[in-house]
Amino acid sequence: MNEPVPVADRVDAAAAPVAAAPKKRVAIVGATGYSGAELTAIMARHHGVDLVALFSSSSTARGPVTPALPKLIAEPFTFEALIAARPEVVFLCTPNEVSAELAPKLLDAGMTVIDLSGAFRLEEPSMYPTWYGFEHENPKLLGEAVYGLTEYCNGELKKARLVANPGCYPTSILLALRPLNFAIDREQPVICDSKSGVSGAGKKADVNFSFAELFGNFKAYGVGNHRHEPEIRQQLHLGDRAPLVFVAHLLPVHRGILSTIHVGFTHAMSEQQITDAYARVYENAPFVRVLPAGQLPELKNVVNTPRAEIGFQLLQGGRRAVIVSVIDNLLKGAASQAVQNFNRMFDFAETEALI
Amino acid sequence: MNEPVPVADRVDAAAAPVAAAPKKRVAIVGATGYSGAELTAIMARHHGVDLVALFSSSSTARGPVTPALPKLIAEPFTFEALIAARPEVVFLCTPNEVSAELAPKLLDAGMTVIDLSGAFRLEEPSMYPTWYGFEHENPKLLGEAVYGLTEYCNGELKKARLVANPGCYPTSILLALRPLNFAIDREQPVICDSKSGVSGAGKKADVNFSFAELFGNFKAYGVGNHRHEPEIRQQLHLGDRAPLVFVAHLLPVHRGILSTIHVGFTHAMSEQQITDAYARVYENAPFVRVLPAGQLPELKNVVNTPRAEIGFQLLQGGRRAVIVSVIDNLLKGAASQAVQNFNRMFDFAETEALI
Amino acid sequence: MNEPVPVADRVDAAAAPVAAAPKKRVAIVGATGYSGAELTAIMARHHGVDLVALFSSSSTARGPVTPALPKLIAEPFTFEALIAARPEVVFLCTPNEVSAELAPKLLDAGMTVIDLSGAFRLEEPSMYPTWYGFEHENPKLLGEAVYGLTEYCNGELKKARLVANPGCYPTSILLALRPLNFAIDREQPVICDSKSGVSGAGKKADVNFSFAELFGNFKAYGVGNHRHEPEIRQQLHLGDRAPLVFVAHLLPVHRGILSTIHVGFTHAMSEQQITDAYARVYENAPFVRVLPAGQLPELKNVVNTPRAEIGFQLLQGGRRAVIVSVIDNLLKGAASQAVQNFNRMFDFAETEALI
């Protein structure tokens, strides 16, 4: 694809004198997957962006990124077409192995890469064969990649060439737990019982993900061997020894993750202490909302929004808590967080294109 | 309430002594599909049956017909194994082409065949290439096969070697329309707007039938080219000229069909006339219930039951009607109707194993 | 509520120098219903609007219009608070009777009213007792109200004081049928078999609309007595005699309407003729998309979008057609169409705040 995509669904250029600066040239690879289509829809209304190329990662035919966006057309991917579009920033919504192979080439070509796969999330190269099933060819990029849990990023995003956008489950859990890290008793298990809508598995032809099998159904999966577990552990700095238990479940809904998190504290905490701990981190975060003590969020509060909500209930005199967090797995768990990162990297308002 | 409840749905005491006669040796091929598993569950509680063999039609591994019936184990199919089990009656829950090939061999081996596919439903051989995509090798069996819309079968079932069990959409439509055939104006279109749960498409790995694509979705399909259309036309004896319109839709539920049928009458009909016309056919039918005029049935009335329900609303002074019929596509639209036919063929109570 | 709502979720004022003209002062009554919340979300990002007041129509407590928009707060409604907010334009997302009573008062106070209820949709006052159950107090407003099926409105919107926003079912049917009106055979029944998501019934405590009753269920309702039927008939100018049949169904999804429409033509039509007829009306319509002949749209194409999609399949040599149209009942069937009308009334781009 040598020419700019005719991005007819985007906000009219006339609406957007915001960015006096020249617009960023952006390409998306994997625009036809569930996260990719969400990302495309957001970027098409970004006032500081020229969406110069949209690629499907798997399809061989030209077509809309999704039926609901008939004017946003993706092309079959070729590396040559990507280069020819001369993007400054490339979002990769591609399988792990594809991202691992593509990102270094794009960096070499001088582009900035925001990768939505897991290819650059783990710091330790030796974990890739175990958890992702492939040997990492570029171990030093693992050290360079910025883990883009936006609310925990500062100046490093501005200098980043490569952002590893967090996994959906880790986002839901880390936002809930990191502010309380100081108080968590590491001698007790931290139990993360997470439930995700089916879009988390991607678009695929698999009888186990067919409507007939999942309608009215519910199940746990990946106990003890889900690749998001080492990512959570790494970001919580719990160490190998600490008893983190992560159980993923498949909810019969299209989108959204709700994580129910069970923690013990080293000493009794008050509701005010918990509330304050969250406020210290999220007071000015436009997309994280902490509910008053004792109120727990529902999935629908955040579905189709870029926001996370967190609620908690103290138990046993404050020595334990049940924390519930909700996000839309395709937005805060993928596409909208990628845009938050993009906005911070290039000095746009963090909320640009997101509200 | 001072008197015993008239518990008409309970197992009839008269149905029990059946078992005195030697039991029928029965095999099921295709027991692991959605209809096959329902059929297996029913036949496993039939007092007059020895279930001598259960075969998957596609799998190469031994396993339960369905996770909810862990003790009913299907084997990979081989013709030799089927013969070795010496069944007297074989139910085929197999793809059309497989049934077309298998049934003649089983008949030659002296077995009785109840086929749940479309392989023997159309009377006219020349229609098979057009509607089913294959040339029928045994055109004379099309003449012999008994079309098993049970409520319209009489003595012919007792002599049948081969039963063509009706399609799910045709069952829902024919039960509603055939009693009114005498009054329908054939100069006006008969419009059948049918909606089916996803299990009607069978168990398959196809992204278009994935949960993520169908959740919250709804669509029409097969307009003008659905293979159930000639089956309906044939059984209504409308002729080629009469304007039958059949539109199938995919409902985001697991099971059940609701057909909304629009007909005009040659002269104004009263509610009593319609009610009487239905009563003439269904008065003693244990599995068809006609609601009082103006009441329309819901899908949930029949899901997981072997029953059909029919309701109607007269319009335009009785010159037109909207008729709504509901069935469970896997039961009255497939498995339980096959068992009704079996029961009639071998002189069991029609309700045996079904209530 | 005497002070402007702190509309924190809206697009930052800095983003919007678009409207050099002073912003329109807008209020919404009934902002906490399903349509009202959608409308509020859209208007909050409108660059030419000051959202000066948001009212719940039923609640007595202050709170978010919906959990997904926690910063958009609705107040309990009082007429005094509405007046005090000095809106220029008021959207009414209120029950029919409430709109019928409120609109005249607002017009008297010099405000412009866009009513999303059915209170001003029928031209003939005598139909209100029959179809809506109340006597209309302001029959002459029925003559004045502009029926806001946007694609069929021209200059009249610019002069309108009162807009009757169309019903959801009528929108889905009229967009599909009006371009073909010239060719429709009025001696044959026009059959509209429509299916709507549950949000169409509004937010209510009713066991018949409970999750437990509707999950996996499907039903027809309102045959021959749905209040949208006279609205469709009036807008199609079919006359009382023409045999229009409208059947509504309750789909087990949250949102979206799919109408399957069966019509006969006075003479055989070609695909090109149909395509051309649609193009004449919708060529420049930003929110109506007609698919190529033989392709039918799915609900998911339009859910959560302000767009309608229409597809058709010719039958019987072009003498009949099946037409399928889809909209989101809460958007093109309510809120976004109201905003299209607003945009046209006040010379904003028709797409402002909608893409």
Next chain:
Amino acid sequence: MNEPVPVADRVDAAAAPVAAAPKKRVAIVGATGYSGAELTAIMARHHGVDLVALFSSSSTARGPVTPALPKLIAEPFTFEALIAARPEVVFLCTPNEVSAELAPKLLDAGMTVIDLSGAFRLEEPSMYPTWYGFEHENPKLLGEAVYGLTEYCNGELKKARLVANPGCYPTSILLALRPLNFAIDREQPVICDSKSGVSGAGKKADVNFSFAELFGNFKAYGVGNHRHEPEIRQQLHLGDRAPLVFVAHLLPVHRGILSTIHVGFTHAMSEQQITDAYARVYENAPFVRVLPAGQLPELKNVVNTPRAEIGFQLLQGGRRAVIVSVIDNLLKGAASQAVQNFNRMFDFAETEALI
């Protein structure tokens, strides 16, 4: 497959001659609720039962217990009508307070009572005001009532006048945990993260249980204050001190409970040890199935069946486990367990009417 299928799910031939003994006269109060209708459907096919009376607990009109069972008619409840029907056994599917008031009267009249409410589940009278909101009038019946978790009942059921049928959540948790009680480390929290279909809340008009609010939604509720928590604690004999955490969630499905249970052991357990512990209790239990180590059951395995399934995954070298159990909340969690108890009380095969 050369040999007859081992059809273990089929009706046991031995179960038929039951009917020789005089049938038990049985009444059901609350037959029109979700559990009541399931119970009625089961008892209507019980060979040893005369169903002498069916009562709605709330309705004032005569009508079917559920639309899917049109011939099973419930009457409005009066105590006089119940007495007049002369039942020997009465099932109460009534609200807690109604059961608490009704049961003593029925016992006084010489009847046997199987209560599906929570009115007699807690042994300690003082807990009723706290957890159920009413003062118990018959504290000594709490001592007499047999807690009917069938697999843990022995001779006591045969002598019972009053059975307290277990709660749905407790059933799913107790079946999974009681066999491992000996090994559980009571210094670590036992965490029960349970998810239930919406039918668990009963049939009610409440906007929070409306389809529009729950479709695509998911939430936790009752943290720290669910009345099933003291019931679980009591039956596990954990004592007040042990850190049991129970979190209920509302799944957007009609029926079924999946409990994800997190426990630590006092010492490392092997898969074989866990498997053996379960086998000791459930080897001959017809309705409890324990999966091989490392396999976890799905909801659909048990929905619409009277069975429970349990699976486990050891973690951290056997020092912890994740245990997943599934039941149908309306069957093993209510109606079918009540029938298991009835069958044991009156010497019927435990599986009578249930397979």
